[in-house]
Amino acid sequence: MAITKEEVLHVARLARLELNDAEVERFQGQLSAILEAVSKVAELDLTDVPPTSHPLEVSNAWGEDIPHTSLTLDEAFANAPDRDDDHFRVPPA
Amino acid sequence: MSITWEPVIGLEIHVQLKTETKMFCRCRNGFGGDPNTQTCPVCLAFPGALPVPNRRAIEETIKLGLALECSIADRAVFHRKNYFYPDLPKAYQISQYDEPLCADGRLVVPTADGEVEIGIVRAHLEEDAAKNVHVAASGRIHGATATLVDFNRGGSPLVEIVTAPNIHSSDVAKRFLQLLRQTVVELGLSEAELDKGSMRFDVNVSVRPLGSDELRTRTELKNMNSFNFAAKGIEREIARQIKIYENGGTVDQETLHFDPTAEESAPMRSKEEAQDYRYFPEPDLVPVHPAPEVIEALRSQIGELPTARIRRIANTLSFYDADVLVTGGLDRLWAAVVDGGADPKEAANVLANSFVASGIDPDAVNPAELTKLVIARSEIPRGVFDEALAKVGEPGFSADPYTAQKAVSDASALEPIIAAIIEANPGQVEQYRGGKQGLLGFFVGQVMKETGGTADARVVSELVREQLGA
Numbered sequence: 001m002a003i004t005k006e007e008v009l010h011v012a013r014l015a016r017l018e019l020n021d022a023e024v025e026r027f028q029g030q031l032s033a034i035l036e037a038v039s040k041v042a043e044l045d046l047t048d049v050p051p052t053s054h055p056l057e058v059s060n061a062w063g064e065d066i067p068h069t070s071l072t073l074d075e076a077f078a079n080a081p082d083r084d085d086d087h088f089r090v091p092p093a
Numbered sequence: 094m095s096i097t098w099e100p101v102i103g104l105e106i107h108v109q110l111k112t113e114t115k116m117f118c119r120c121r122n123g124f125g126g127d128p129n130t131q132t133c134p135v136c137l138a139f140p141g142a143l144p145v146p147n148r149r150a151i152e153e154t155i156k157l158g159l160a161l162e163c164s165i166a167d168r169a170v171f172h173r174k175n176y177f178y179p180d181l182p183k184a185y186q187i188s189q190y191d192e193p194l195c196a197d198g199r200l201v202v203p204t205a206d207g208e209v210e211i212g213i214v215r216a217h218l219e220e221d222a223a224k225n226v227h228v229a230a231s232g233r234i235h236g237a238t239a240t241l242v243d244f245n246r247g248g249s250p251l252v253e254i255v256t257a258p259n260i261h262s263s264d265v266a267k268r269f270l271q272l273l274r275q276t277v278v279e280l281g282l283s284e285a286e287l288d289k290g291s292m293r294f295d296v297n298v299s300v301r302p303l304g305s306d307e308l309r310t311r312t313e314l315k316n317m318n319s320f321n322f323a324a325k326g327i328e329r330e331i332a333r334q335i336k337i338y339e340n341g342g343t344v345d346q347e348t349l350h351f352d353p354t355a356e357e358s359a360p361m362r363s364k365e366e367a368q369d370y371r372y373f374p375e376p377d378l379v380p381v382h383p384a385p386e387v388i389e390a391l392r393s394q395i396g397e398l399p400t401a402r403i404r405r406i407a408n409t410l411s412f413y414d415a416d417v418l419v420t421g422g423l424d425r426l427w428a429a430v431v432d433g434g435a436d437p438k439e440a441a442n443v444l445a446n447s448f449v450a451s452g453i454d455p456d457a458v459n460p461a462e463l464t465k466l467v468i469a470r471s472e473i474p475r476g477v478f479d480e481a482l483a484k485v486g487e488p489g490f491s492a493d494p495y496t497a498q499k500a501v502s503d504a505s506a507l508e509p510i511i512a513a514i515i516e517a518n519p520g521q522v523e524q525y526r527g528g529k530q531g532l533l534g535f536f537v538g539q540v541m542k543e544t545g546g547t548a549d550a551r552v553v554s555e556l557v558r559e560q561l562g563a
Contacts, residue, residue, distance in 0.1 A: 010369070014175070014176075014177065014369060014371070015177065015184075016177050053170050053374030053376075053380065054374070054376065054378075054379050054380065056379060058379045059168075059379050059380045059381065059382045060379070060381060060382055060384075061145070061146070061378075061379050062145065062146040062147065062148040062151065062381075063119060063145040063146070063147065063148065064148055064149075065112050065113045065114050065119075065147055065148065065149035065150070066113065066114065066119060067113055067114050067119055067120070067121045068114075068118075068119040068120070068133070070120045070121065070130060070131050070132055070133050071132050071133055071134075071137075073129060073130065076129055076132050076137060076244075077129075079139075084239070084241050086127060086128040086129055086130075086243075087128055087129065087226070087241035087242060087243055088129070088179075088241065088242040088243075088244070089239050089240075089241055089242075090179045090239065090240050090241075090242060091239065091240070092227065092238040092239055092240050093178060093179045093180075093225060093227065093240040
């Protein structure tokens with residue numbers, strides 16, 4: 001396995017996910033398969049190849065500093081699970 | 094033999110840019126809007142929404158980097174910094190990691206004992222988090238709490254500046270912060286107001302035996318909202334760490350929440366909570382390649398910086414005065430008043446003391462009128478001067494009605510008043526003549542009272558001395 005149970009639990013904790021034993025095992029298998037597939041790249045000689053952060057030969061894509069129209073409160077809150085007047089309401093942080 | 098300890102201080106400063114719009118969307122940036130009225134699919138992290146960087150924010154960060162003598166990256170990349178908190182709807186902050194816009198700079202801090210060079214490790218661009226308000230729930234479930242989130246600030250452009258850990262006193266740390274603030278304000282990048290959170294900073298502190306170059310465990314002080322609190326918090330932390338080492342203990346790596354009213358700093362989060370941010374390049378954004386001609390154009394917009402001006406003005410005035418004038422944003426007004434013919438030291442005194450205390454915006458002042466006032470200062474009653482100075486920032490202010498009220502220094506006008514006061518206070522006269530010289534002030538005060546404050550105190554003092562000496 002390319003990833004340990006402890007690592008699965010660590011990642012789950014960072015994402016605030018609660019996993020039961022069966023799920024840990026299932027994700028360990030799935031994540032390991034992904035990591036093994038990706039690690040194929042390591043078989044190539046990449047000494048002179050810089051890391052790619054983006055596949056496109058594009059740079060300096062930006063916008064000018066001119067305001068657009070923001071959402072209305074009702075639009076902003078349309079999918080919010082909870083709302084307190086003009087604030088999003090979430091469990092205590 | 095007891096060890097001499099050397100503090101090792103590093104600073105991390107966040108400055109909110111005052112662009113019109115946010116960093117990755119074109120919602121309005123800045124205070125004043127009602128909660129959650131400056132939001133859109135990007136800054137609320139609706140699925141599928143894509144970030145578009147703010148060109149002006151990138152250019153202003155480069156400009157700050159140039160002012161801090163940084164190298165500007167030929168290629169800069171945005172990264173995702175992952176963490177889970179309600180102020181961050183994407184569950185990651187777009188920040189910069191190993192390819193920041195600006196790196197390897199310095200800021201020279203003039204002090205009374207010479208100049209200190211503080212290294213700038215990096216200055217990078219990122220987005221601010223939203224504002225959380227933690228509240229007690231009203232009604233429904235007694236005692237429960239909730240967090241309310243306002244996303245107006247979420248996604249605002251934020252520059253993070255990280256110094257090298259080569260600051261060795263709380264005083265230099267404070268001066269560095271003041272100078273950096275003034276630099277940022279003058280470049281037009283930010284209001285950098287501590288009380289509004291548009292400038293925030295964290296301080297890393299450790300100590301080591303003087304002469305050693307080790308870096309011991311550091312603690313981080315957060316939430317300091319004034320330069321004086323920062324200096325005080327650093328002093329306190331240095332003393333705490335020294336005491337621990339001298340008692341044979343070890344310092345824990347932790348974050349301390351600074352409470353100026355408490356005697357000690359309370360721990361906020363210990364290292365077991367240490368974050369794992371899983372940085373990786375933001376796939377939704379392409380690299381930034383600042384063009385050399387853009388960098389040069391930005392460089393040409395930078396005027397004479399505060400450090401250079403303190404250095405120059407300290408040739409004329411004391412270091413202290415030069416420092417107060419420049420870090421207070423008053424030196425240009427001072428120069429104009431001096432050009433107008435006022436005495437440099439006198440002008441500095443007025444600006445660094447009474448004027449600062451008045452809180453008047455230096456830009457609102459007509460230097461010509463202030464000059465007249467400074468020149469007339471010794472000739473008009475103190476009360477008249479103070480009254481005029483309080484109004485010097487008002488539109489259309491004229492110094493003339495005030496400078497016309499010359500203090501009464503004519504001996505023939507003052508002598509009868511003085512004689513009457515001497516006559517009326519035989520007891521004090523006797524004590525004065527018996528050697529209680531301090532009573533001179535009493536007589537001068539009586540004359541000032543009698544003349545409604547219009548007498549020239551210096552002349553009165555001479556005349557009283559003369560008459561009593563008889």
